[in-house]
Amino acid sequence: MRRLNIITAIVFGLIGTIAAHYLATIIFVMPVLEGDAEAPSGLVWLLENRIAFTTMFGWVVGFMIGIGAFSGPVRWVLGKDLTDEEALFLAGKDQGIGRYFRFTTDHKVVGIQYLVITMVLLGVGGTLAMLIRTNLMTPDSAFLGPTTYNTLVGMHGIIMIVATIIMITGPFGNFILPIMIGARDMAFPRLNALSFWLIASVVPVLLSVPFIGGMPTGWTAYNPLADQAPIGMDGFAFTIIVFAISSAVAGANITTTAVKMRTRGMTWTRTPIFVFGVVASVGLAIPAFPTFMAAQVLSGLDRGVGTTFYDASGGGSGWLYANLFWLMGHPEVYVILIPALAALLELTPVFTRRPLFSFKAAVVAISGIVGLSILVWAHHMYISGWAPKLGGPFMLTTEIISIPTGLLFLVFIGTMWRGRIWTRLPMMAVYAMLWNFVIGGITGVYLSDIPADEAMHGSMFVTAHFHYTLMGAALTGTMGALVYWFPKMTGRMFDERLGKWGFWIAQVGFNVTFLGMFMVGFAGQPRRVFNYSEVFATGNFISTMGAYTIGIGMLIFMYVVISSWSRGAIASSNPWKAKTLEWQVPTPVPLENFDVLPIITSDPYGYGRPSPDLAATDQAPKEGASL
Amino acid sequence: MTMTTEVHLHHDDPDTVGSRERFGVALLIVADIAFVFSLVFTYTYLRFLNTDGAWMPEGMVAAAPGETWLVTGAMILGLVVFALGARDLKAGKQPKFRRAAWIALVLSIIALVLQIQQMRNFNFSLGEKGYFAGTYSSSMMTLAGANAFHLTLTAIITLGMANRARLGKYNEPTSWQPRLATYWWLWVTISAVVVGLMTTFLVASPSLPSMGT
Numbered sequence: 069m070r071r072l073n074i075i076t077a078i079v080f081g082l083i084g085t086i087a088a089h090y091l092a093t094i095i096f097v098m099p100v101l102e103g104d105a106e107a108p109s110g111l112v113w114l115l116e117n118r119i120a121f122t123t124m125f126g127w128v129v130g131f132m133i134g135i136g137a138f139s140g141p142v143r144w145v146l147g148k149d150l151t152d153e154e155a156l157f158l159a160g161k162d163q164g165i166g167r168y169f170r171f172t173t174d175h176k177v178v179g180i181q182y183l184v185i186t187m188v189l190l191g192v193g194g195t196l197a198m199l200i201r202t203n204l205m206t207p208d209s210a211f212l213g214p215t216t217y218n219t220l221v222g223m224h225g226i227i228m229i230v231a232t233i234i235m236i237t238g239p240f241g242n243f244i245l246p247i248m249i250g251a252r253d254m255a256f257p258r259l260n261a262l263s264f265w266l267i268a269s270v271v272p273v274l275l276s277v278p279f280i281g282g283m284p285t286g287w288t289a290y291n292p293l294a295d296q297a298p299i300g301m302d303g304f305a306f307t308i309i310v311f312a313i314s315s316a317v318a319g320a321n322i323t324t325t326a327v328k329m330r331t332r333g334m335t336w337t338r339t340p341i342f343v344f345g346v347v348a349s350v351g352l353a354i355p356a357f358p359t360f361m362a363a364q365v366l367s368g369l370d371r372g373v374g375t376t377f378y379d380a381s382g383g384g385s386g387w388l389y390a391n392l393f394w395l396m397g398h399p400e401v402y403v404i405l406i407p408a409l410a411a412l413l414e415l416t417p418v419f420t421r422r423p424l425f426s427f428k429a430a431v432v433a434i435s436g437i438v439g440l441s442i443l444v445w446a447h448h449m450y451i452s453g454w455a456p457k458l459g460g461p462f463m464l465t466t467e468i469i470s471i472p473t474g475l476l477f478l479v480f481i482g483t484m485w486r487g488r489i490w491t492r493l494p495m496m497a498v499y500a501m502l503w504n505f506v507i508g509g510i511t512g513v514y515l516s517d518i519p520a521d522e523a524m525h526g527s528m529f530v531t532a533h534f535h536y537t538l539m540g541a542a543l544t545g546t547m548g549a550l551v552y553w554f555p556k557m558t559g560r561m562f563d564e565r566l567g568k569w570g571f572w573i574a575q576v577g578f579n580v581t582f583l584g585m586f587m588v589g590f591a592g593q594p595r596r597v598f599n600y601s602e603v604f605a606t607g608n609f610i611s612t613m614g615a616y617t618i619g620i621g622m623l624i625f626m627y628v629v630i631s632s633w634s635r636g637a638i639a640s641s642n643p644w645k646a647k648t649l650e651w652q653v654p655t656p657v658p659l660e661n662f663d664v665l666p667i668i669t670s671d672p673y674g675y676g677r678p679s680p681d682l683a684a685t686d687q688a689p690k691e692g693a694s695l
Numbered sequence: 696m697t698m699t700t701e702v703h704l705h706h707d708d709p710d711t712v713g714s715r716e717r718f719g720v721a722l723l724i725v726a727d728i729a730f731v732f733s734l735v736f737t738y739t740y741l742r743f744l745n746t747d748g749a750w751m752p753e754g755m756v757a758a759a760p761g762e763t764w765l766v767t768g769a770m771i772l773g774l775v776v777f778a779l780g781a782r783d784l785k786a787g788k789q790p791k792f793r794r795a796a797w798i799a800l801v802l803s804i805i806a807l808v809l810q811i812q813q814m815r816n817f818n819f820s821l822g823e824k825g826y827f828a829g830t831y832s833s834s835m836m837t838l839a840g841a842n843a844f845h846l847t848l849t850a851i852i853t854l855g856m857a858n859r860a861r862l863g864k865y866n867e868p869t870s871w872q873p874r875l876a877t878y879w880w881l882w883v884t885i886s887a888v889v890v891g892l893m894t895t896f897l898v899a900s901p902s903l904p905s906m907g908t
Contacts, residue, residue: 110826114826145859147861252705255715255716320722323718324722328714328718358733361730369837373827375830376827382749382830382833383745383746383750383830383831383833384741384746384830385746388737388740388741392736395733
């Protein structure tokens with residue numbers, strides 16, 4: 069256990085890869101070669117996919133053995149429970165920077181690990197976006213070949229989806245949430261580390277997709293097209309399966325922590341809104357993501373075992389895939405969006421010095437969005453021909469979901485109204501999010517409407533709409549959350565002077581890019597096209613220039629993150645004078661967060677009210693102190 | 696960032712830990728329910744759709760329900776034995792739980808072997824290209840595979856329980872741990888019963904061949 073780290077994980081992963089590859093060849097291919105007749109091409113195809121899946125499985129299992137993920141379960145079966153000393157080692161005690169490269173159970177280490185992997189994924193996905201936009205700068209560009217273009221579009225999509233799903237609940241849900249509720253760790257520390265390392269193990273598989281044939285389907289991986297795609301598609305399906313397992317594990321862990329481990333006195337009405345947002349997100353993912361996983365398992369079986377779930381000639385149906393996919397696909401939007409909005413709701417009272425306006429309305433709005441989000445999936449299938457009679461009900465549920473979303477806007481505006489706003493970078497993220505999300509939200513109402521959707525479905529308008537939602541609202545919210553919690557997580561202040569430049573350059577670039585995209589989409593340009601008509605040239609050129617501007621802004625922002633982390637000004641324990649618990653503990657945060665657990669006697673947003681609490685003293689709580 | 700300090704681990708009392716772990720396991724089971732639901736939806740949807748009349752192509756023989764119920768029967772028996780053992784443990788009868796855990800382990804392995812045997816016995820002719828003939832056979836094989844996966848996990852969990860019981864790890868205050876395993880046993884047995892009922896009584900498609908894709 070003590071010798072295992074990322075190096076042993078990679079070594080074991082490579083051994084697992086090679087062993088699985090040869091084993092699969094012996095088991096699956098040798099019997100066929102022994103026959104006299106030449107194997108039919110269909111069978112060769114199945115065998116190729118079978119070997120690919122087995123090889124990827126070998127990598128992940130080997131990697132997880134090498135990082136030490138199976139040590140706990142094996143010791144449990146053998147009845148050799150961890151001693152306190154071993155548990156402290158697993159928690160990363162006295163291991164310096166090495167703890168970030170091990171199967172470390174401390175939630176703060178896992179939070180930082182998630183933050184780094186999220187930034188890496190966003191960087192890769194963003195680079196792919198630059199390549200895509202470069203190709204689309206002129207109507208008949210040959211910068212990328214059509215096959216490469218399709219693969220990069222799909223890769224950009226899935227990388228960004230994975231990154232944005234984990235970008236709040238991973239770093240901040242792990243690092244901040246347990247401290248915020250007055251807990252010493254997560255409910256299941258080993259599952260916590262497991263959820264991270266599962267993602268870390270499968271990222272190389274995902275990134276290998278372009279090198280093993282690519283994927284022509286976009287991130288939705290629609291069947292039966294995916295059934296006919298090269299082996300790269302196996303990499304996609306395998307990634308989703310592992311990611312869904314990781315999400316279920318993380319979801320169970322975070323939800324249990326929030327529900328069962330809140331400190332004494334922290335009733336639901338005294339629980340910070342960020343906790344509600346994170347729980348809503350991971351709680352929604354628990355039932356939603358397994359359907360996506362099932363869709364990919366069936367796709368993998370079609371490709372590797374010879375089932376015919378999506379093959380119409382064998383009794384299958386593409387509609388089956390579409391249903392399973394979108395049963396996850398639409399809730400997934402809210403899995404991404406809700407925690408980002410909740411993070412901004414959390415920081416808005418801090419910078420307006422006012423209580424959160426109508427806390428209960430915010431909770432009702434989040435609950436309403438979660439409830440309705442599982443009843444809207446078929447609006448993605450209006451023109452697929454599936455169940456036309458259900459179009460009306462799905463249009464209704466989709467349009468109704470704008471009501472709780474609108475309620476959240478009211479909470480933001482109500483909190484800011486007549487407040488003495490302290491306009492720091494996190495608060496700027498609130499302004500930017502409100503602007504972007506109004507555009508993203510209203511264009512979503514158009515698309516929920518069947519007649520409008522029939523005209524705009526599959527166009528660049530849709531692409532612009534969901535980027536306004538996922539990037540304009542969720543990613544912007546994450547940038548605000550990062551700056552807000554940066555001092556607590558790194559012990560250093562974020563350099564806002566340069567950071568503001570990066571942030572606003574990216575925001576301007578974002579609006580230029582996607583307003584241009586609305587323009588060409590409204591004029592009829594389809595998405596996922598390699599070349600396009602001359603009539604869309606101006607809009608696309610504008611979008612590409614905007615995308616480069618985003619790239620410049622994001623590079624500046626990333627530089628500021630890295631430079632502030634390494635040599636920023638040392639942060640005090642509560643630089644924002646905030647009232648939630650994470651700001652009441654020392655920075656750096658001790659291993660178990662609290663020596664004595666605090667007792668909560670008031671809500672976390674009591675700004676402007678006389679309070680006996682210690683929030684403004686910049687001191688760690690004394691033993692038994694009430695907060 | 697974490698600072699290095701002299702620390703000692705705090706331990707919560709067993710009831711608190713038990714309550715927390717029960718909740719967490721229930722959530723993981725919810726995730727598995729969603730996965731099994733997807734497979735059940737797939738079976739019923741494709742059966743109803745009967746695309747191109749290929750749900751059960753002519754000449755295909757449906758799986759014998761007897762084998763399905765043999766597997767499920769072993770699982771029901773295993774659940775009952777394990778649950779009674781867990782109840783005995785709560786009443787302080789450790790030897791009874793120890794025996795029950797080992798018997799349940801044997802039953803889970805028997806069920807797993809029977810499940811694999813059923814999959815080998817499926818008479819679903821693979822076409823010339825190596826593909827399954829029709830979506831009934833695809834669905835049956837997948838459902839059986841999912842049950843085999845459930846049973847493998849169940850056997851590992853029950854092995855751990857039995858071995859730890861042998862080592863005297865369980866007593867009244869820690870009886871919540873076997874109860875967690877009972878939740879899992881209960882869920883996999885329910886899923887086997889639901890799938891068993893579905894694949895016994897909903898076999899032939901009620902629909903004429905459609906051209907749905």
